[in-house]
Amino acid sequence: MNFQWPPEQLAFRDEVEAFIRQWRTPELLREYHENEGGGGTPLMRRYYRALQETGWMQMCWPEEMGGAGKNPLYRFILIETFEYWGMPYGNLTYTSIAPALAVHGSEEQKRRFLPGIWSGEYCFAIAYSEPNAGTDLASLRTRAEKARGGWTIQGQKIWTSLAQQSTHIWLAARSEPDLPKHQGISLFIVPTGSEGVSIRPLRCMSGLTTYETFYDNVFVPGENLVGGRGGGWNIVMHALNHERVGLSPTGNLARHYDLLVEELQRSAPQKLRDPVLRNRLAELRMELERHRALALRNAVTIADDDVNAGLASMAKVSGSELRHRLTNLAMDLLGRPGVLTEAAGGRAACGGQQQTTWLMSPILRFGGGTNEVQRSIIAARHLGMAR
Amino acid sequence: MNPQLDETQLLLRDTLRQFLERELSFDRVRECEREARADAALWRTLVKQGWLATPFPAALEGGGGGMVCAGILVEEFSRRAALIPIAEVLTAALTLQRCGAPCGGLLRRVLAGEAVVTPAILESGDSFYGIAAEALPAGTAAAGESSWLLRGEKCFVDYAQFASHHLVAAQCGGERGLYLVESADPGVKCEATPALGRIPQAQVRYDGARAVRAAGAEAVGELVRIGRALTCAQLLACMEVSLEQTVAYTNLREQFGRALSTFQAVQHHAANMAMHCEASRFLTYEVLDALERRSADDRQVALAKASLSRAAPEVLMTGHQLHGGQGFIEENDLYFFTLRGKDRSVAWGTAEECLALAATGVEQKARWL
Ligand SMILES: Cc1cc2nc3c(=O)[nH]c(=O)nc-3n(C[C@H](O)[C@H](O)[C@H](O)COP(=O)(O)OP(=O)(O)OC[C@H]3O[C@@H](n4cnc5c(N)ncnc54)[C@H](O)[C@@H]3O)c2cc1C
Numbered sequence: 152m153n154f155q156w157p158p159e160q161l162a163f164r165d166e167v168e169a170f171i172r173q174w175r176t177p178e179l180l181r182e183y184h185e186n187e188g189g190g191g192t193p194l195m196r197r198y199y200r201a202l203q204e205t206g207w208m209q210m211c212w213p214e215e216m217g218g219a220g221k222n223p224l225y226r227f228i229l230i231e232t233f234e235y236w237g238m239p240y241g242n243l244t245y246t247s248i249a250p251a252l253a254v255h256g257s258e259e260q261k262r263r264f265l266p267g268i269w270s271g272e273y274c275f276a277i278a279y280s281e282p283n284a285g286t287d288l289a290s291l292r293t294r295a296e297k298a299r300g301g302w303t304i305q306g307q308k309i310w311t312s313l314a315q316q317s318t319h320i321w322l323a324a325r326s327e328p329d330l331p332k333h334q335g336i337s338l339f340i341v342p343t344g345s346e347g348v349s350i351r352p353l354r355c356m357s358g359l360t361t362y363e364t365f366y367d368n369v370f371v372p373g374e375n376l377v378g379g380r381g382g383g384w385n386i387v388m389h390a391l392n393h394e395r396v397g398l399s400p401t402g403n404l405a406r407h408y409d410l411l412v413e414e415l416q417r418s419a420p421q422k423l424r425d426p427v428l429r430n431r432l433a434e435l436r437m438e439l440e441r442h443r444a445l446a447l448r449n450a451v452t453i454a455d456d457d458v459n460a461g462l463a464s465m466a467k468v469s470g471s472e473l474r475h476r477l478t479n480l481a482m483d484l485l486g487r488p489g490v491l492t493e494a495a496g497g498r499a500a501c502g503g504q505q506q507t508t509w510l511m512s513p514i515l516r517f518g519g520g521t522n523e524v525q526r527s528i529i530a531a532r533h534l535g536m537a538r
Numbered sequence: 539m540n541p542q543l544d545e546t547q548l549l550l551r552d553t554l555r556q557f558l559e560r561e562l563s564f565d566r567v568r569e570c571e572r573e574a575r576a577d578a579a580l581w582r583t584l585v586k587q588g589w590l591a592t593p594f595p596a597a598l599e600g601g602g603g604g605m606v607c608a609g610i611l612v613e614e615f616s617r618r619a620a621l622i623p624i625a626e627v628l629t630a631a632l633t634l635q636r637c638g639a640p641c642g643g644l645l646r647r648v649l650a651g652e653a654v655v656t657p658a659i660l661e662s663g664d665s666f667y668g669i670a671a672e673a674l675p676a677g678t679a680a681a682g683e684s685s686w687l688l689r690g691e692k693c694f695v696d697y698a699q700f701a702s703h704h705l706v707a708a709q710c711g712g713e714r715g716l717y718l719v720e721s722a723d724p725g726v727k728c729e730a731t732p733a734l735g736r737i738p739q740a741q742v743r744y745d746g747a748r749a750v751r752a753a754g755a756e757a758v759g760e761l762v763r764i765g766r767a768l769t770c771a772q773l774l775a776c777m778e779v780s781l782e783q784t785v786a787y788t789n790l791r792e793q794f795g796r797a798l799s800t801f802q803a804v805q806h807h808a809a810n811m812a813m814h815c816e817a818s819r820f821l822t823y824e825v826l827d828a829l830e831r832r833s834a835d836d837r838q839v840a841l842a843k844a845s846l847s848r849a850a851p852e853v854l855m856t857g858h859q860l861h862g863g864q865g866f867i868e869e870n871d872l873y874f875f876t877l878r879g880k881d882r883s884v885a886w887g888t889a890e891e892c893l894a895l896a897a898t899g900v901e902q903k904a905r906w907l
Contacts, residue, residue, distance in 0.1 A: 510876075523801070
């Protein structure tokens with residue numbers, strides 16, 4: 152038993168922090184937020200190119216996938232550090248689509264898409280969810296029909312985030328209506344500008360925008376089918392597993408905690424002298440420790456080449472629910488300055504970040520596999536309880 | 539013991555609810571939010587229909603309904619997420635009336651819709667205790683009322699720009715009191731401070747603004763008690779609407795070929811929401827009733843507010859969990875209650891502040907019956 156990080160991994164953390172210090176400018180953060188993480192602006196592209204040159208994004212991939220085969224704990228350190236500093240490390244295009252393409256794509260597809268993804272030129276929106284297919288994703292009804300030289304897509308998707316900023320849509324459609332529901336789904340890459348694609352914005356209460364996307368006889372060339380006919384469900388599940396690892400870092404939560412304490416030190420030092428409030432802060436710290444334990448436990452298991460869906464689900468549930476509790480209590484400790492928005496300028500405690508993150512917190516609880524479903528997974532897979 | 543509304547109270551509630559469901563669309567509220575303004579037309583209607591006067595005594599040509607009636611008004615308007623200063627005006631005006639402040643003229647104008655008064659208590663320290671704003675005597679005005687000059691800054695003043703008068707907590711030689719200031723006075727400067735709840739609010743500077751002394755230190759305490767109790771009514775409305783919408787939605791929405799409401803996990807969440815709502819309704823009206831009887835002490839009010847401030851975010855976020863993506867977009871009405879609810883949970887004292895007040899009396903044995 153050894154709970155220490157080895158020196159080479161600590162050295163890596165320092166290297167990542169040095170990179171972040173070099174790139175973390177107000178301009179970059181502004182472009183990132185204004186573009187809702189889309190990444191196509193000049194500064195963001197330069198940043199992504201520099202990030203790509205470090206080789207970090209694929210360093211944990213197996214060598215046959217073009218990676219360096221490093222221990223996945225390096226990736227854990229990378230993500231935790233980027234999350235702490237609120238630095239972009241690529242949206243789902245990098246963390247979910249690229250690995251899925253590397254595993255399931257043809258050689259030609261890898262050549263065609265991966266370099267564009269790594270350079271920041273391509274941005275993918277993910278179109279799985281439909282109005283009637285949320286938790287029950289496998290019941291999706293968007294149709295793909297064989298056409299000359301390819302496929303035509305007909306149907307509607309919802310919550311296609313980044314659709315407006317994207318160059319491509321990564322879309323799951325029913326291509327084999329006669330097969331059982333999980334076996335009849337295929338995965339297509341649809342260029343966003345294709346004829347017949349239309350996009351409607353949906354404004355979220357957090358200020359973010361997501362989109363509904365409509366497909367009216369959209370033609371997709373045959374070479375854009377990924378992973379073969381009926382192979383879509385496997386790919387969707389693969390991609391979601393990657394998403395699940397990235398959904399539960401401690402870094403971003405720890406940053407909100409530090410921001411809270413710094414704000415209290417600056418603007419309400421008398422509160423920090425109150426032993427009751429100090430206990431509340433200590434309690435939050437304890438919850439962060441508890442979450443760090445679950446997140447790290449999951450990461451170490453993945454690093455040992457073991458798959459334990461129950462541990463991944465624990466990290467997901469714990470992180471998403473702590474995000475709500477932490478920001479909620481932060482606002483209570485800050486009082487009314489804590490619910491002022493960024494638009495209130497310097498008067499807003501923590502720059503309005505606690506309330507923004509609180510408003511975003513529901514997505515992480517019901518997105519990426521809802522917490523109700525995750526708890527069932529913990530019961531079934533981790534505890535072996537009967538379904 | 540009867541926690542139910544009586545017939546007159548029920549009639550008021552039902553009339554208001556039906557009227558608002560018919561006349562106040564959520565899209566109209568969205569428009570006010572976009573323009574960051576109060577709904578002036580709705581305020582005029584409220585006055586014209588005589589509703590604003592219902593809690594006040596007959597001497598002011600009111601309906602004599604008291605605090606419970608005030609709670610019903612606040613609850614019903616909050617159920618439609620209305621952007622009007624109903625809680626603020628009732629808090630200020632009922633405080634003045636109950637403390638016997640010599641402000642009959644102003645109260646009549648408020649009930650006639652000619653004036654709107656909002657409390658201005660908190661300063662940058664966000665504390666009900668540390669009041670630094672100063673009132674300085676400035677001779678006797680023509681009308682015979684003694685006149686004062688106000689100096690200082692108030693923060694988080696709800697509807698500051700919509701109100702014609704601010705009821706400002708200030709001190710003179712260390713003695714606290716409430717002072718009335720016209721918001722149009724050249725010595726008053728408001729700057730909007732946008733907040734989570736999208737309720738218009740401002741930071742206000744008083745630079746030698748002319749003021750009238752309305753009441754002494756005891757009125758500041760009453761103002762906070764009433765403000766807290768009516769905020770409970772707002773929180774209650776947010777929680778209950780969130781629960782009602784969630785039950786309706788999960789009955790309709792199907793996944794895996796069945797209604798969401800048939801899944802046990804969903805039912806358990808909804809049951810938790812319901813327990814919070816039931817307890818909150820009882821505590822809110824119990825405290826309003828105690829205030830009416832002048833038997834509520836600071837700690838009872840604070841405990842109720844702490845309870846609702848804690849419960850509301852739980853209930854609201856569970857509502858979101860059960861709505862999934864649909865509850866997250868502004869086309870859906872759920873968000874109004876989430877935003878307003880969290881915002882009000884920190885207004886008039888957070889759960890932490892209220893608990894700190896309750897903590898001063900833990901040795902006192904409570905009477906459970
Ligand atoms: C801002 C935003 C961005 C998004 N981005 C994307 C995107 O880019 N691409 C994409 O494809 N999707 C995206 N999504 C969709 C997201 O993944 C879905 O919201 C999620 O899958 C949940 O589905 P739903 O919203 O239909 O909720 P529902 O499936 O309707 O679920 C509602 C509630 O019912 C519960 N429930 C459902 N079934 C069961 C059961 N069997 N047992 C117990 N409880 C159950 C759920 O746990 C949940 O609490 C996004 C959503 C939002 C809001």
